[in-house]
Structures are given as structure tokens and as C-alpha cells.
Amino acid sequence: MNVIRARTAGFCMGVSLALRKLDREVDRAEEKAAQGSPRCRIATFGPIIHNPQVLEAYAGMGVRCLRQVDEVEAGDHVVIRAHGVPQQQEKALRSRDAVVVDATCPKVKKAQLGIEEQCRAGRTLLLFGEAEHPEVRGLLSYAGEGALVFGSVDELEGLPLQPETEYFLAAQTTQDRVAFEAARAWLHERLGHEVPVLETICDATRLRQQEAIDIARKVDAMVVVGGFDSGNTRRLADVAAAQGVFTVHVENESQLPVEQLRGCGIIGLTAGASTPKSIIDATQRFLESL
Amino acid sequence: MNVIRARTAGFCMGVSLALRKLDREVDRAEEKAAQGSPRCRIATFGPIIHNPQVLEAYAGMGVRCLRQVDEVEAGDHVVIRAHGVPQQQEKALRSRDAVVVDATCPKVKKAQLGIEEQCRAGRTLLLFGEAEHPEVRGLLSYAGEGALVFGSVDELEGLPLQPETEYFLAAQTTQDRVAFEAARAWLHERLGHEVPVLETICDATRLRQQEAIDIARKVDAMVVVGGFDSGNTRRLADVAAAQGVFTVHVENESQLPVEQLRGCGIIGLTAGASTPKSIIDATQRFLESL
Numbered sequence: 395m396n397v398i399r400a401r402t403a404g405f406c407m408g409v410s411l412a413l414r415k416l417d418r419e420v421d422r423a424e425e426k427a428a429q430g431s432p433r434c435r436i437a438t439f440g441p442i443i444h445n446p447q448v449l450e451a452y453a454g455m456g457v458r459c460l461r462q463v464d465e466v467e468a469g470d471h472v473v474i475r476a477h478g479v480p481q482q483q484e485k486a487l488r489s490r491d492a493v494v495v496d497a498t499c500p501k502v503k504k505a506q507l508g509i510e511e512q513c514r515a516g517r518t519l520l521l522f523g524e525a526e527h528p529e530v531r532g533l534l535s536y537a538g539e540g541a542l543v544f545g546s547v548d549e550l551e552g553l554p555l556q557p558e559t560e561y562f563l564a565a566q567t568t569q570d571r572v573a574f575e576a577a578r579a580w581l582h583e584r585l586g587h588e589v590p591v592l593e594t595i596c597d598a599t600r601l602r603q604q605e606a607i608d609i610a611r612k613v614d615a616m617v618v619v620g621g622f623d624s625g626n627t628r629r630l631a632d633v634a635a636a637q638g639v640f641t642v643h644v645e646n647e648s649q650l651p652v653e654q655l656r657g658c659g660i661i662g663l664t665a666g667a668s669t670p671k672s673i674i675d676a677t678q679r680f681l682e683s684l
Numbered sequence: 685m686n687v688i689r690a691r692t693a694g695f696c697m698g699v700s701l702a703l704r705k706l707d708r709e710v711d712r713a714e715e716k717a718a719q720g721s722p723r724c725r726i727a728t729f730g731p732i733i734h735n736p737q738v739l740e741a742y743a744g745m746g747v748r749c750l751r752q753v754d755e756v757e758a759g760d761h762v763v764i765r766a767h768g769v770p771q772q773q774e775k776a777l778r779s780r781d782a783v784v785v786d787a788t789c790p791k792v793k794k795a796q797l798g799i800e801e802q803c804r805a806g807r808t809l810l811l812f813g814e815a816e817h818p819e820v821r822g823l824l825s826y827a828g829e830g831a832l833v834f835g836s837v838d839e840l841e842g843l844p845l846q847p848e849t850e851y852f853l854a855a856q857t858t859q860d861r862v863a864f865e866a867a868r869a870w871l872h873e874r875l876g877h878e879v880p881v882l883e884t885i886c887d888a889t890r891l892r893q894q895e896a897i898d899i900a901r902k903v904d905a906m907v908v909v910g911g912f913d914s915g916n917t918r919r920l921a922d923v924a925a926a927q928g929v930f931t932v933h934v935e936n937e938s939q940l941p942v943e944q945l946r947g948c949g950i951i952g953l954t955a956g957a958s959t960p961k962s963i964i965d966a967t968q969r970f971l972e973s974l
Contacts, residue, residue: 500790503701507705600808
């Protein structure tokens with residue numbers, strides 16, 4: 395089988411930086427333990443990234459995944475997930491007697507602070523994103539009252555917009571750029587004027603989506619590898635499928651629908667920002683062997 | 685006068701994120717003071733970025749620039765400079781009863797942790813950078829013993845390399861890419877094998893240098909605006925001048941050599957990663973009025 399693998403497939407800067415920060419804590423704890431000091435507990439606050447194999451590997455190294463601030467014990471080293479956390483949680487975390495390492499993706503951090511600035515200037519947030527995604531919950535904590543979230547232009551159309559409110563528009567950093575532009579255009583039409591826009595969708599997302607679209611147009615099927623929890627991976631599958639090509643989203647090569655793929659002449663392969671290279675490599679080898 | 689302004693001129697992500705973090709501390713302190721709480725002191729640890737006008741503006745807002753850990757007082761909010769600091773200093777800072785906000789550029793943070801990882805694996809750092817630059821001093825703190833710094837291939841040639849040592853190569857994030865490649869090639873030749881390389885020069889730097897080169901080849905003179913302390917701005921002037929065009933590095937438009945520039949048909953304009961848009965705009969207007 396011929397496979398076209400996206401050059402943008404795999405870890406983005408935010409993910410590799412977050413894992414590097416976590417690795418560092420793990421390594422240091424090992425070193426201290428080897429020198430005879432009591433082993434300190436390493437934890438992440440929420441899953442560090444949305445990839446099951448990566449999370450399993452860290453769990454195997456003894457890294458705990460905490461969900462509540464009161465699970466934190468004195469002396470713990472707690473790494474804040476790449477998606478960021480609500481600011482109240484971060485504050486509560488920092489008030490515990492623990493070492494807090496912030497591995498929030500820099501693009502997310504910039505979006506959080508940009509949203510806070512706009513709200514401070516008296517504007518109200520309209521956020522394009524998945525209401526239940528942890529990044530979105532974090533972003534919302536930096537917005538003032540009245541912020542609204544929508545996941546599609548349809549949902550935007552249903553929001554109770556107030557004529558006297560001054561809105562601004564922002565997006566989850568991994569959102570679909572084309573849909574975001576559509577939302578912007580609809581708002582302009584609806585309100586009769588341009589609204590201020592924070593350009594929060596990150597370049598890595600944009601380039602990855604564009605390459606997925608370009609490849610999808612040239613192949614008989616698209617394979618997207620990455621965590622099912624991973625929003626950016628799911629959207630990658632969405633934008634590929636929107637090109638009218640048979641698209642499958644799998645977490646690893648064992649989930650591939652071999653029979654459907656065998657008939658293809660050429661297969662495109664891409665992966666989310668949280669998918670390790672080893673898994674993309676294994677999937678590529680498997681596809682090539684078909 | 686016709687002016688070609690580089691699209692890459694001005695703040696990079698690391699700078700705008702750092703300033704946003706500092707702005708947030710300033711805004712919050714104002715708010716608290718307005719509510720009647722005692723005003724907390726805001727400080728940066730070292731100059732937040734290398735631009736004199738920006739630093740002056742923060743000084744005018746009451747932001748102090750600390751140089752020593754023992755200048756930190758209980759309750760201070762201390763923002764770590766965008767260039768990063770040596771890890772021993774960060775640790776000492778965090779041991780004070782102060783709120784520490786890390787505004788280290790994410791690309792620098794990644795370089796710091798990448799260097800630490802390589803050294804942990806038993807390799808020795810060869811760092812291409814300015815020995816006295818704060819970023820370089822920070823990077824070196826993450827390297828083990830025996831790390832060597834060089835500022836040019838000439839200097840690299842003079843280093844006492846040990847045949848039995850396993851080296852790796854990295855660079856200050858704002859270094860000249862062409863010179864870095866030359867260093868890599870020389871090392872390969874000298875040691876008889878490739879050395880592992882950390883790709884630490886950031887994309888913003890690379891794109892900015894490339895655009896400066898492209899513009900320099902088309903114009904009669906190049907103007908580079910930015911702090912004299914700013915390494916990336918100085919190197920931008922270097923790479924432009926290396927194209928054989930008359931190049932001036934100024935901090936603002938009042939320093940422009942008007943007589944020399946007046947005879948030019950077309951002038952190129954670029955700026956470092958820490959130069960505010962307002963200063964680039966003013967310089968452009970001034971040049972266009974010649």
C-alpha cells in the first residue's frame with residue numbers, strides 16, 4: 395500500500411514542552427530516590443495530554459493523575475496539564491504545600507490572558523469551542539460574566555445575543571479555522587459591525603488541518619491516529635472527512651478496518667498534536683504492509 | 685522615500701506572552717489598590733525584555749527591576765524575564781515568600797530542558813551563543829560540567845575539545861542560523877562524525893533573519909530598529925549588513941543618519957523581537973517623510 399504521511403503529524407510545541415516538564419520531574423524524583431531521599435510523589439492535575447498510551451506510560455512510572463485539589467498532599471510535585479486549568483483551581487493548587495509546575499501550553503496561556511484583557515476592557519466573550527473540553531473550561535475562567543460558548547455556527551445562531559452588549563470573539567486553540575471564519579462572518583452580518591477577534595487558533599493546528607485537507611483530496615482513504623479524547627485529533631478527522639474521502643480515526647494500528655483499507659490505491663496518514671511518533675510510525679508500517 | 689517594511693518586524697510570541705503576564709500583574713495590583721488593599725510591589729527579575737522604551741514605560745508604572753534574589757521582599761510579585769534565568773536563581777527566588785510568575789519564553793524553556801536531558805544522558809554541551817547574554821547564562825545552568833560556549837566558528841576552532849568526550853550542539857534561541865550550520869559542519873569535519881544537535885534556534889528568529897536578508901538584497905539601505913542590548917536585533921543588523929548593503933541599527937527614529945539615507949532610492953525596515961509596533965510605525969513614517 396502507498397501511504398502519504400503528513401509532515402505535520404505528531405507532537406506540537408505545547409505537547410512536547412509539557413511532556414518535557416513532566417519528564418524532568420520524574421527524572422529528578424528518581425535521582426533523589428537513588429540518593430536515598432524519600433521519594434516525592436509526582437502527579438499531573440488532569441491528564442497531561444489526551445493520549446491513552448502516553449498516559450499509561452506515565453502511570454507505569456508512578457505518576458498519578460489528580461482531579462481534585464484536595465487530593466494534593468504536602469510535598470507533591472504537581473504538573474498542570476497542557477490544556478490549562480481554571481484560574482481558581484490553579485490558585486487553590488498553589489495555596490497547597492506542593493511544588494506546582496505549570497505545563498499549560500503557551501498558546502493556551504496567551505489565549506487565557508488575552509481573554510482576561512478583553513473582559514477587563516468591558517467586552518463579553520463569545521467562545522468557539524467544545525463546552526466540555528478542559529481547555530475551554532480554563533479559558534472561560536478568565537472571562538467575566540455573560541460569556542457564551544458555541545460549538546458551531548448553528549449553535550451561535552441560537553445564542554441570546556444582547557444588542558447593547560459589546561462582544562469579542564475567540565476560539566479554543568485547536569478549533570477548525572474555516573468554521574471560525576464562518577462564525578466571524580455570521581456575527582458581522584448579524585450585529586451589523588465587525589466584532590474584535592482574538593486570533594487564538596494556533597498555527598500548528600492551522601497547518602495540520604490544512605495539510606490534512608490537501609492530502610485528503612489526493613487519496614482513497616484517510617487514517618487519523620490519536621486519542622479519542624483529543625479534540626484536535628477529532629477535528630482533524632472531521633476536516634479530512636469533509637473532503638468527501640473515507641476517513642477513520644483510530645488510537646493505534648490494531649483498530650484499523652483492514653478490509654475496507656485493503657482495496658485502496660493510496661492512503662493518507664496524519665495524527666493529532668498529542669500522538670507519539672512511535673504510534674504514527676507503527677501505523678505507517680502496518681498500512682504499508684497491506 | 686520608498687520603504688519596504690518587513691512583515692516579521694516586531695514582537696514575537698515569547699515577548700508578547702511575557703509582557704502580557706507582566707501587564708496582568710500590574711493590572712491586578714491596581715485593582716487591589718483601588719479596592720483599598722495595600723499595594724503589592726511588582727518587579728521583574730532582570731529586564732523583562734531588551735527594549736529601553738518598554739522598560740521605561742514599566743518603570744513609570746512602578747515596576748521595579750531586580751538583579752539580586754535578596755532584593756525580593758515578602759509579598760512581592762516577581763516576574764521572571766523572557767530570557768530566562770539560571771535555575772539556581774529561580775530556585776532561590778521560589779524559596780522567598782513571594783509570588784513568582786515565570787515569563788521565560790517557551791522556546792527558551794524548551795531549550796533549557798532539552799539541554800538538561802542531553803546532559804543527563806552523559807553528553808557535554810557545545811553552545812553557540814553570546815557568553816554574557818542572560819539567556820546563555822540561563823541555558824548553561826541546565827548543562828552539566830564541561831559545557832563550552834562559542835560565539836563564532838573561529839571561537840569554536842579554538843576550543844579545547846576532548847577526543848573522548850561525547851558532545852552535543854545547541855544554540856541561543858536567537859542565533860544566526862547560517863553560522864550555526866557552519867559550526868555544525870565544522871564539528872562534523874573535526875570530530876569525524878555527526879554530533880547530536882538540538883534545534884533550539886526559534887522559527888520567529890529564522891523567518892525574521894531570512895526576510896531581512898531578502899529585503900537587504902533589494903534596497904539601498906537597511907534600517908534595523910530595536911534595543912542595543914537586544915541580541916536578536918543586533919544579529920538582524922549583522923545578517924542585513926552581510927548582504928553588502930549600508931545598514932544602521934537604531935533604537936528610535938531620532939537616531940537615524942538622515943543625510944546618508946536621503947540619497948537612497950529605497951530603504952528596507954525591520955525590527956527585533958522586542959521592538960514595539962509604535963516605534964516601528966514612527967520610524968516608518970519618518971523614513972517615508974524623507
